[in-house]
Amino acid sequence: AKAGEPEKAVRNSVEKAGKALAREATLGQHKIAKRGGRTPFQILADLHLGQAEDWAVWTEWLRDSKGRRQLTWSAELRELAGLLDEEADEEIAAEEFGSEDYTILVLPIESWRELRKHSDRVAHVLNLAEQNHHTLVQWLERERIAFADYPLKR
Incomplete structure (x- = not known):
């Protein structure tokens, strides 16, 4: 050095x-x-x-x-990193989606390209998606960003 x-x-x-x-x-x-x-x-x-x-x-x-x-x-690495035992894919899916209805929101490629021009907007969309679907939809509509909602039933 x-x-x-x-x-x-x-x-x-x-x-x-x-x-x-x-x-x-x-x-x-x-x-x-x-x-x-x-x-x-x-x-x-x-x-x-x-x-x-x-x-x-x-x-x-x-x-x-x-x-x-x-x-x-x-x-040893899992223990060192303080991680729990791995879950099966089915367990993870059950936790994420549960047994209730859920909605998939899809952004057309043009919308995604427009969002990517501003990295802070991409981060904002991802944060909203993790927090609250309804708030994300309101924000996309306010910003006039095209999207499609697909409600799914279990």
């Missing part, structure tokens, strides 16, 4: 480590296999070479990995 800028050096080091951890955790499709092997995505990238065995290996991987987790937490 430079003597005159120790705080900046530490901050840069922490940011670099954080980015490396994020890449390690989320960009598995870009990893390179060790000891002469190939990851599934390396096999996919090699398909253009026309090797018949690559196609067979790729389709086998697709078939056998369907419905399986591709990214998981280690028990």
Whole structure:
């Protein structure tokens, strides 16, 4: 570290480590296999070479990995992060939607493009969506932003 800028050096080091951890955790499709092997995505990238065995290996991987987790937490990391045990998708859906009726609000692409011109408006829409559907609808109408409501029954 430079003597005159120790705080900046530490901050840069922490940011670099954080980015490396994020890449390690989320960009598995870009990893390179060790000891002469190939990851599934390396096999996919090699398909253009026309090797018949690559196609067979790729389709086998697709078939056998369907419905399986591709990214998981280690028990130690979940504990370190203070997270509870994972819930099944069905449990999460039951909590989010319950057994009552609910409404899906859809923004046409033109509306979304208009909102994206101002990041604070996107954040505002997302906050309203999490808080209260009725307030979100009123705001969209006031701002003259097109949307569609789809009431759904369980």
